[in-house]
Amino acid sequence: MPHPSGGPSGTDTFPALCGHTHLFPGARCRVQGLPDPGAFAVKPRPLDVDLRFSDGVLVAARLLTEPGEGSPLVLAVPAHTTAAGTRIDARAWRIRGLVVREGADVELVVGALPRS
Numbered sequence: 001m002p003h004p005s006g007g008p009s010g011t012d013t014f015p016a017l018c019g020h021t022h023l024f025p026g027a028r029c030r031v032q033g034l035p036d037p038g039a040f041a042v043k044p045r046p047l048d049v050d051l052r053f054s055d056g057v058l059v060a061a062r063l064l065t066e067p068g069e070g071s072p073l074v075l076a077v078p079a080h081t082t083a084a085g086t087r088i089d090a091r092a093w094r095i096r097g098l099v100v101r102e103g104a105d106v107e108l109v110v111g112a113l114p115r116s
Contacts, residue, residue, distance in 0.1 A: 013048040013060070016108070021055045021082045023075075023093055027110040030101060031063075037106045041098040044073055055083035063095070063108070073098075075108065 018029040031049055034040050040047075047063040061077045073095035081087050096111030 013050055016049040016051050016061075018051055018053045021053050021057070021084070022086075022088055023077065023091070023110050025110060025112050029075075029108045029110070031106045031108060032104065034104050034106055037100050037104050041100045041106055044098065049075075051077065053082070057081070057083055064092075073108075075110065 014031050014033050016029045016031045018027065020027055023029075029049075029051060031047070044063065044065055046065055049061050049063060051059045051061050053059070057080060059077060059080045061075055064074045064076055066072060066074070075093045075095055077088075077091055077093065079088060079090040094111040095108050097109035099107040099109065101107050
C-alpha cells in the first residue's frame, strides 16, 4: 500500500524488498503495492521507493526515467551504512529489467552503473 512521501511533488513511496545487504549487478528488489504493476512494467514512471535490505536497513531511493523512448531506468540510491557498519557510497544503478510477479509486485533487476 503506498504511503505519502511528504515531498513537495505529492508522489507516493512504495516499499522495495532487496534480497541482499547492498546492490550489485544482478541484484533484485521487489517493489510492492503498485496500483497497476503490469502497466508500470510496460511504461515505467519516476517513483520513490523505500529500499529494505536483507539486514533491515531502510534507504529512501528514487527510480528515474530518462526522456525518450527506450531510455534506461536508473535507481538513484543515496549513501548509507549497512547494519554491519559498512559505508556504501551514493550510486545510480541502471535497471536492466522489470518483471511482474504475483500480486502487485514488480521486480527490478539491477544492471551495471551508468557511465559518467
